[in-house]
Amino acid sequence: MTALTQSAPARNDRQFQFSWTDAGPFLALAVLLVVGFAVNPDFLSTTNLGNVITRSAYVAIIAVGATFVISSGGLDLSVGSMVAFIAGITIMFMNMMVPGLGLWAIPVGMAIALLAGLLCGLANGLIVTVGRIEPFIATLGTMGIFRALITYMTDGGTIPIDRSLREAYRPVYFGTLGGIPVPILISAVVALLGAFVLYKTKYGRKCAAVGANEDVARYSGISVIKTRTVAYVIQGACVAIAAVCYVPRLGAATPTTGQLWELQVITAVVIGGTALRGGKGRIWGTIAGAVILELIANLMVLSDFVSEYLVAAVQGVIIIIAMLVQRFSR
Amino acid sequence: MTALTQSAPARNDRQFQFSWTDAGPFLALAVLLVVGFAVNPDFLSTTNLGNVITRSAYVAIIAVGATFVISSGGLDLSVGSMVAFIAGITIMFMNMMVPGLGLWAIPVGMAIALLAGLLCGLANGLIVTVGRIEPFIATLGTMGIFRALITYMTDGGTIPIDRSLREAYRPVYFGTLGGIPVPILISAVVALLGAFVLYKTKYGRKCAAVGANEDVARYSGISVIKTRTVAYVIQGACVAIAAVCYVPRLGAATPTTGQLWELQVITAVVIGGTALRGGKGRIWGTIAGAVILELIANLMVLSDFVSEYLVAAVQGVIIIIAMLVQRFSR
Amino acid sequence: MSIAARLEGDHAVAPVAGVPVGPAVLRAEGISKRYGTVTVLSDVTLDILPGEIHAIIGENGAGKSTFMRLLSGYVEPTEGTLSMAGGRVHFTKPDQAQAAGIALVHQEILLAEALTVTDNLFLGRELTRGGIVDDVRMRRVAAAKLAELGCEVSPTALVGAISLADRQLVQIARALLDEHKVVIFDEPTAVLTGEEVERLLAVIFELKARGIAVLYISHRLDEVQRLADKVTVLRDGKMVGTYPGHMLTQTEMARVMVGRELAALYPQRQAVRTDQPMLSVRNAVVPGFAQDVSFTVHKGEILGFAGMIGAGRTELFEGILGLRPGTAVIELNGSPIQIHSQREAVDAGIGYLTEDRKGKGLLLQERLGPNLTLSALASFHPGIILRRAREAEALTQAVADYDIRLKSLGVKAGQLSGGNQQKLLLAKVLLTNPSVVIIDEPTRGIDIANKAQIYSFIQDLVGQGKACIVISSEMQELIGICDRVLVMREGVISGEVWGETMTESNIALLATSERAHVAQGGTQ
């Protein structure tokens, strides 16, 4: 049959295919680095880039989870307040356990954070899938709930982490391993795991199928409810990891922690090339997107051109231009 | 043709059909009123209801525009900062014109507001359609831009309206016509117009078609770009009307004006029964949604059950419950 | 020497007699279409005359639909020109072609599901009165147009809620709403049954009588034979030739299409049916669609389900398989089982091939491999990691086994021709290795050569000791391959035929009349 002989080149085609869509975010990243260097040569210093990439780690970690949620056809607006809520819970528990457990309070607290993340994600997932509520509204609701809970926990103020834990916990944000900052390593691991699950496992397939066409997924024996709920649970786990990394950076949780991160996270995912209507996810693009956002903010600080009042405008313009470049470079 | 005789029963079907989905938001509204009365009898006092409905007028007016954008398959996150920006521009122009025009500065300023709204909407629309950028990201970008512009215009402070205009302008918010507060009248007119355009004109059909299935719309000779851009322009006009009503309320524009209104607007639209994925719009449901949101906030203050820290949580829970009730009452 | 054989060598257009002759209303000259490096059509030249029914036939993937889309402005040719009434035309958008008087009824349903039937019919050309859309009048016109086609859906129903057949009729009504010079039908009858087909054919003859040119694509060669004044055959994107319709028999058409002699359409029936019940369903109820349906299919048996459109066959099985609300007492191989979702059905060894390949069968934006293994994820990829290499192998195998015609294995499912999508879907369902296979409209859109192949597949399945249920609106197909046929009418089983009582007239009678007096049963 002729189709068979034709198939070999077809497969090669694919392997060597260079996709502009996939390359888009990395291209935008490269352009930004060049522009940054032109604006301020310090921009490319190891310290500065190290700082920026380390900072982008939170959003990157959360955005890996968001890539699952979005590619399965969902959306999660609650991640920002979930970070605050989980950070609060973690600190509370660590502080509570410190008299009994000493430094062991840190790993135990981390485990609790993870558990809390999984449960928060599960709650979001169930409301969206079993409750069949538009994800935008459902997670807007839980966003309010998490935010209120952290406000309640802190009595409107802050929950600082116990002094005795501070030094021991610090390396999780400030430490390096083989010269690489720990948060970068953690986010790399999360991204690798995410990419593995999304691209190499059955679950990843299901996720994309559910996002692309619910009916087809259902008729293929895939549980839409289970798949999408698991995506939210993964999101919850990612938020917990981000929260655990976040705590040592600022040493406290407050009602304003993580505010508006949800928008950054979604922006990172979309800049990375994942479509908001679901069906395909790009983990590495997402990571690039997170770094891009942080670089833009950094550039605003390093450059002196822009009035302080207009920073948000310039950021908005750059993001729109980045998306345009991506669209039309195809 | 036999079909002519057959068509009659089909039409009757529709006219007497009672749709739970359509009734959902109004039902939720009714339940809320009853609960409210149970919690605090003052809730149903004319003053209180009058205040609440008047307050909901802004969100309602903007949400009418959002119903167009969303049913055409778009989204607009910039409306909140657009209100602030247009309010700022309006006040600036009115203050500038007052020496020359006297009180005529008010209507001229209103016209300028409308023009500004149309232009802002056009900008959003073109970025989304011609630029082919995901609406979420595009309008997140312009949201930052408008917010920065108003911050810049006010130097971070406030732009108050000229004292000489204040009293003349006040009735646009505080006045009544035949006993009904002016903002309620204005929002009713906007809703009527919106319903007319969405349900009774060709453009309304195009809007729904573009939102329901872009390909089908395109193949039917409908310009997706034009239709969706016009939806954003309508949104801009609605924002301008809301801004014009807003200015007399506090007599000033500040960088915090309209903050987070976009979320309220989208929530109102979705609670009203419009699907976020596009294809159908329900103007009257949207209005009910806007009133529901304001009533929930009002109820929180009037009841004494909830700690001030937890207000956001309870609101989130109520919104989720309202959506659940709507889903499962079908 | 048959005409087909005579024309095999030279591509000359056979002289046409007995059909109206005049200046071409639409002329395609030297048309080629390439997607990247893939050539889909090459150098096609065709004259379409007014008042003529011109059939285009060819194997799956021959390029028929592409050619039609090209004539009606949905795609632009890479080379070649179109002209109308002497003047060159160039369509970049479908509405330009429509304005010029060319309407296309798509092979795949192209309607907005969230809108009503009336809205879809009038999309982009709403009737207005004083600038206000005139819903009342539109609904009246819609009802009339639909009634003409024998479609009884309410004009205010949402398209997403009506059956596939009704959607197809809505789509046809849409094309007939305005007066056109050329109306193109791309497999309009694939989802229709007897009565609707007859009505459609009558409508087409009426178009012809009004001097409108009709282009007609179908894999149902009997329709082609009844309708066509001329038959143009495409093979691999190239013109084989144009023949006068009345001079070709169905066998000849098939031979010219395929380019070789065809074996018998229906495979030799092998007696493999046993009396061992494989799947038995008792008291199945699917609210609104089926009441109290019971049946049993045995090991080695091919059981047919016949019925008119709207009889509720699809919904019955979707209900049984947990795809929509419904209740049934199910026994598989003698032991009772519960099915709440398609997953459980697949795990129990029941495969279901949906009739709606575009909406429920395939991920059109996804490549072929992931589509192929989507139902079989659990069994095909043991563990959690995907076996890409195995998947690629399976795809190569499926492409060979099912003769899926494609230009490259890297294409997306949506880029396959309709018939080849159907074959991919069949391969997908069978990859789960089910012991009971339920196939809803197995050969919808499949060309005649591949039909025979699919029939022999089904035969092979039962030969391996499986049981097979075939739901089909083509009575001949059921008669050709089934051991036994159950006929449904308005949600209940109205009768059963086998052996010599399994005739078209008996099935039709059971499917339509209130109280059929059909001698049920027969001898094996």
Place this chain on the structure above:
Amino acid sequence: DKKVIAVSIPAADHGWTAGVVYHAQAAAKEINAAFPDVEVVVKTSPSAADQVSALEDLSASRKLNALVILPYTSEELTQPVKAIKDMGTFITVVDRGLTDASIQDLYLAGDNIAVGANTAKFMIEKLGGKGNVVVLRGIPTVIDDERIKGFEDTIKGTDLKVLDIQYAHWNSDQAFKLMQDYLAKHPHIDAVWANDDDMLLGVLEAVKQSGRTDIKLALGGNGMKDIVKKVIDGDAMTPVETPYPPSMIKTAVYMTVANLVGQAPVRGHVKLDAPLITQANAKEYYFPDSPF
């Protein structure tokens, strides 16, 4: 080589912070013009996390001789500021003290507790020690917390009763709505305290609309020019104001420069009082050109 002074402050997200940005930029402009060998760089940040990022960015790209910072929160900024101090930078902290006071070379603070307490004292006095009060608080942060604490501690033991206390996010719009609702809920209110003047604007509008006469006092805080003007004009409902001048940032920048280029080392703690602004002294607190 120029001496670099970085000024890190919150972004202008309501009136008071806008005032801070205004005064910081004014200070930078004046000093950059007056001292050719000093460069003052002002950076605003919209959140605590962003402020930490900005500190990192500023110190990664250049050597800072001094840092003037108005921290979002004490806890969260303490470690990052310490990291900069460890590089040998002179640290001036404004308003919010760090949790480790030894980091601060110079500390210039307003007194949020006093803002609440002084307002409360005036109310007790004016209402004769009893009455119904409703309170509007801002955004859940330490500043808001301290003001409320100062107020509540002071009225303890009097017959002043807080009927209601809710967040209005330092936003005049939300304050307007909240006040409308308070008015609907409580038939008799003697006094309103909004812990920020932005909110007071909304409160006054709502009271005016209701036409109610039971409200004797509506007080704010922060020293916004519109409110100070009311005090000057002898407004009956708002006869006093508590200052919390955003200009303290300018003072801090000048003091830091003095330390850097002047001969006099400036170190230690400076606490700005929050005395009541009354009609008598209001003119001193009135800056019509400031945005706040």
